[in-house]
Amino acid sequence: MQPRQKILVIDDEEVVLDSCLAILASGDYDTTTATSGEEGLRLAAELSPDLIFVDVKMPGVPGMEVLERLRAADPTAVAVVITGYATVSLAVEAMKRGAFDFLPKPFTPDEFREMVRRGLERRVEVLAQARERAAAESPGPHPGAEAGPMAPIPCRVLGRWDETYDTVSLALDPPPGWSGFRPGQFNMLYSFGIGESAISISGDPADSGRLLHTIRKVGRVTESLAGLQRGDVLGVRGPFGTPWPLGYSAGRDVVVVAGGIGLAPLRPAIHELLANRDRYNRVLILIGARSSDDLLYPQEIQEWRGRFDVDLQVTLDTATGGWRGRVGVVTTLIPRAEFDADQAVGMVVGPEIMMRFAASELLNRGMSPSRLFVSMERNMKCGIGLCGHCQAGAKFVCRDGAVLGYDEAETLFQVREV
């Protein structure tokens, strides 16, 4: 017999807890309630519930922090946030922090039951994925990638939010059998009836529950992808491409240089660096953006900046009088950055011109080109080294890249696309 699924509801309003208990009484669940964040966290650690509801507005430990701590303690935890009408923006924030979905108050018994059904379904999938990943020897590139998965797998949009005026993030339900990705890899995202684009995976590699992509609207496909809404379906193939050399970087200084949308493909690497901070020597994160309106992930940047073990600098190309930070192109951060060029590893992504100049500053500092890595963008079609569309010199960027050593990439920068 299947064990009964466990549900935990954390809310400071007793009437909400009572009505949840009443609604679930007829179902085959073990339901537990907690009236505060502290109690909820304790019960979650004790019971490992399959589904957790968290009210965002509570006295004591705030719901958002409860959510974060739940997800940190158990990345397979499936949590739904309960919000008041006035706090939908908080719900979006919660999705960014790993909530599976949100439920606005007041809700009907049917709405609650439906959320429970979907949340528990999600939990089964997440656990299956976690088992598969544990079974796989390494979280390396998707084995199917080489076998030629040309057919996109339909995936549901779990959440969507604006990052800037022209850039959007999508949280996707990972395809069945998804066994994770390595920082630096990308997916081919297919907007049905419109077309396909290579888009880097921009989320935390430890977050198996959803697949994040950050998309800048530049043309037909990206406009259409960015226009998808929660519940819409798109096609996913991947993960493809080479990862950032994080293993190789262990014990070394790591200098991450991101320009514009280039922060998206680097964010998973930053997550990995910070999650395993003691594995690396100095960690420097140098971020450039056109203006404060173009800066991606400002809240996370704030969090990273708050860490004492990271040297993070942000610089804007242009700013108005109210800006308190640096102004100047991102390459100007490199000459005075504190790292040991003799052993440091560089990871650089941005527009090609920016990468060239950033690379030249890093080389000026004495960094060896063999320890400098960039991610190249070329128009792609197949994504698996078959069509030749992405060819640059003797390389197929989709298969040999997109992350390449600068000693290889340097010559390719000059080579026009075919």
Add this chain to the structure above:
Amino acid sequence: MAGSDAQSPNPAALLAVHPFVVGMEEAQLRRMSECVTTLTHFDTDQVIFHAGGVARALYLIRGGDVALEVAAPGMGTRIVATLHGGDALGWSWLFPPYRWAFDARALAPTEAIVLDGEALRRCATEDRELGFHVVWRVAREMADRLQATRLQMLDVYTERR
């Protein structure tokens, strides 16, 4: 506009450890330190100089952040670049008509070693070797700034290949 002056430590001694003078010889450094007038502090948002004003000094920033900015009618104030600890602020004192081209404003509490522009020009003319070192350093700052400005003008983030 000057900020509050500090009595100690000795600004000439501080000059010797500023990146601007790295590689200078003892004698040149001594000569240059004769041009040091004060060690000056600027509070957040304090204006260091105004565009159009007479450029009398070279500021070697020891710590803090300085914005170079232009106020354009209808556009508000735009920050053109920021300078930080270790940077040299201002080269207009070196070339006629000795007028500042931008406003400079402290973005955070800032400390700078102030060198008298006219005295520096005189020393540089009398001691050609010192003159070479000073002009070379200013030229290097200008070259770096020019390269950064070119990149800024390329507006690489909107450009697509």
